[in-house]
Amino acid sequence: MGAHARTEDRKLRELLDRALPPPGVQGVSGSMTVGRSHGRTRLAVHVTPLARHEWDFSHRGAAALVLVVDPESPSRIDAGIVAEALGLTPAESRLAVMLATGHSLRDIAERSGRSYGTVRWHLQRILHKQDVSRQADLVRRILSLDGFPVSPP
Structure with a gap:
């Protein structure tokens, strides 16, 4: 996963590193925006660690949820x-x-x-x-x- 702009890519990698820390260290959530081409509205990116009790995929590694939100996308409220x-x-x-x-x-x-x-x-x-x-x-x-x-x- 990465961003086109170098500074945004660096910040995204930092968010992922904080959400996916070494064993025994608590992960930290974070958010940022990422630019798009043609002057469109920036995307919001939210990264949050998933605690072991929140998922059970028989996977022993760290996991994080990455949610990319497009503010231009119409709401679809159920x-x-x-x-x-x-x-x-x-x-x-x-x-x-x-x-x-x-x-x-x-x-x-x-x-x-x-x-x-x-x-x-x-x-x-x-x-x-x-x-x-x-x-x-x-x-x-x-x-x-x-x-x-x-x-x-």
Whole structure:
């Protein structure tokens, strides 16, 4: 694994070395960004060590999880996961996902064939269930459940 730019490659190798230390030494997580060609948004790279109790592949060596995040990639939030994780109904979950992906309440009402008042009522129920008072707090919670892309772009 490496980066094109020499300084970024050096920093990535340092992150990997810290996450994959010698036996008996605790690994350390870290993050960085990596540039791309043509002026596109930089990629975020997160490296974290995996403790032995977190995996069991009959492998005795060190292991680390490397997650590369493309900020330009659209979110693919699974409404089923949102419903299960946050204790929402399927309808509430769909509304919450649409809100988290940038749709306004009016847009959600139009797309779902419901009145604005009904959508607003559902939002109030969701906020109450989550014990938050601001949409921004709800959106942050939902975005934390954003998963891996369903299929490669």
